[in-house]
Amino acid sequence: MHLNSKKTAVGGVLMALAVLCIALSGILEFNTLSLLAAASFLVGVIIREGGLAAGLAFYVGAVVLGFLLAPQKLYCLTFAAMGMYILGDEWLFRLAGHREKGGRVFLWVGKFLVFNLLYLPALFLFPRLIFANGFEGAWLWAAVVAGQGLFWIYDRAYEYFLTVLWEGFRNRLDLD
Numbered sequence: 170m171h172l173n174s175k176k177t178a179v180g181g182v183l184m185a186l187a188v189l190c191i192a193l194s195g196i197l198e199f200n201t202l203s204l205l206a207a208a209s210f211l212v213g214v215i216i217r218e219g220g221l222a223a224g225l226a227f228y229v230g231a232v233v234l235g236f237l238l239a240p241q242k243l244y245c246l247t248f249a250a251m252g253m254y255i256l257g258d259e260w261l262f263r264l265a266g267h268r269e270k271g272g273r274v275f276l277w278v279g280k281f282l283v284f285n286l287l288y289l290p291a292l293f294l295f296p297r298l299i300f301a302n303g304f305e306g307a308w309l310w311a312a313v314v315a316g317q318g319l320f321w322i323y324d325r326a327y328e329y330f331l332t333v334l335w336e337g338f339r340n341r342l343d344l345d
Contacts, residue, residue: 187211187231195241209251216259257283
């Protein structure tokens with residue numbers, strides 16, 4: 170077994186950064202979703218650097234530490250859902266890479282299903298977890314549509330983060 174100490178050290182720093190983002194999301198209320206998204210993007214970084222097993226371990230560690238250290242436990246659930254989406258996205262990315270035809274369609278349909286398996290039950294079963302006063306009727310369906318748009322923005326931001334920001338930073342760290 171080969172252990173890359175530089176990647177391990179970077180993983181530890183990224184874990185600390187993820188937990189810091191989770192904790193700060195409860196303190197800096199105006200930036201909650203941005204901080205939680207940033208923390209979940211780090212799950213994807215670990216998956217790309219170390220594989221799905223390393224990413225899953227990182228995710229579980231960040232969720233546990235988040236629940237222990239963050240002041241707002243509800244935001245830990247939000248991070249857990251966002252991180253779960255990243256795990257599903259990366260798993261689908263690997264599955265789609267092995268398909269010769271229809272890989273891109275498979276990936277997008279899979280992403281859409283993973284997101285909605287996480288979002289829609291939370292929205293319909295626990296609307297007060299997402300919105301303080303909850304929603305009913307037409308407003309609930311408007312939230313379904315708005316969620317799809319937010320999903321697309323979140324996914325595009327994640328792809329940009331990995332392909333542009335992380336790759337540039339990764340090259341400076343010389344992680345190859």
